[in-house]
Amino acid sequence: MTDNIPAESKNLTAPIEPSFGWNTYAELVNGRFAMVGFVVLLGLEFFTGQDLWTWLGLR
Template sequence: MTQPQPTTTPKFEEPKFGFNRYAERLNGRAAMIGFVITLLIEFVTGQGLLAWLGLN
């Protein structure tokens, strides 16, 4: 006697770590925010980010 095969694919929970869609979306949004903040710092101070941080 054989066991019946499942008729639907089980839905697995999305991984909480590693490369997944949520982590990549969050990382992309954080990068965009950081880029905009860098542009604002350069516009307001009239200096590049490295000069503003004292590294230039």
């Protein structure tokens, strides 16, 4: 089946390149690190049976 949408109206974006400051790339990388950190904390709780505060000695 053919696509009747002209090429100019399609949402074509260039790849995101690293740059300095507050930008889309920095937010993307920050979000990915946050997701990895969250999964690591879930793994820590699962394998040790303690939450983060207990593991750090704050409880």
